[in-house]
Amino acid sequence: xxxxxxxxxxxxxxxxxxxxxxxxxxxxxxxxxxxxxxxxxxxxxxxxxxxxxxxxxxxxxxxxxxxxxxxxxxxxxxxxxxxxxxxxxxxxxxxxxxxxxxxxxxxxxxxxxxxxxxxxxxxxxxxxxxxxxxxxxxxxxxxxxxxxxxxxxxxxxxxxxxxxxxxxxxxxxxxxxxxxxxxxxxxxxxxxxxxxxxxxxxxxxxxxxxxxxxxxxxxxxxxxxxxxxxxxxxxxxxxxxxxxxxxxxxxxxxxxxxxx
Numbered sequence: 001x002x003x004x005x006x007x008x009x010x011x012x013x014x015x016x017x018x019x020x021x022x023x024x025x026x027x028x029x030x031x032x033x034x035x036x037x038x039x040x041x042x043x044x045x046x047x048x049x050x051x052x053x054x055x056x057x058x059x060x061x062x063x064x065x066x067x068x069x070x071x072x073x074x075x076x077x078x079x080x081x082x083x084x085x086x087x088x089x090x091x092x093x094x095x096x097x098x099x100x101x102x103x104x105x106x107x108x109x110x111x112x113x114x115x116x117x118x119x120x121x122x123x124x125x126x127x128x129x130x131x132x133x134x135x136x137x138x139x140x141x142x143x144x145x146x147x148x149x150x151x152x153x154x155x156x157x158x159x160x161x162x163x164x165x166x167x168x169x170x171x172x173x174x175x176x177x178x179x180x181x182x183x184x185x186x187x188x189x190x191x192x193x194x195x196x197x198x199x200x201x202x203x204x205x206x207x208x209x210x211x212x213x214x215x216x217x218x219x220x221x222x223x224x225x226x227x228x229x230x231x232x233x234x235x236x237x238x239x240x241x242x243x244x245x246x247x248x249x250x251x252x253x254x255x256x257x258x259x260x
Contacts, residue, residue: 134202
């Protein structure tokens, strides 16, 4: 698995799309510092960019990478290598390459503008943690999708639909339900719904650290009321870990049953 991981990591790291991904974060973070020059406001501005772009890029690039390397995968399957080693190695290599692009793209501007000697260092690190979690989670979901759907068009369509549901439609539907049933106690429902969406959970994780109650919304306020800031952050990270581990294990289960 280590050799497959290394090959996939360097193969994607040399891709122009990975370079564009890195440059995008580098430019947007540098531009925000030039125009805003306030680390806390820069972190808040980058929050929505990270929350929406990381899942989308992870899904699209991982789906593209799998379908473009399908001949190579079939060649590996003919060798005495376990399927779990092949797909886990590819998944970890691609996801780690994307996560590294995110960390370096945001890390250079924050280092250049002195964030690591200011009080905002921990807020920035939480933002990076949320972005890395989302990258690994949605990269795993992408591999699950492509393993379940051999057809490229269907795979791309389901990947984009997954992103739309979790990033846009989910919040809208949740707010609609909360407004319709506002006369009923919905705290437990709102808390459960938050845990079922890693994007919402990552947003709350960062906002709990920033302690900006005005931006949390109803679900964030419920989350903070149940757990508080300290325990809430720890619980958020624990659930994000589960969101990372469960799809990771599902990759092996689906790959073993898949008929190539």
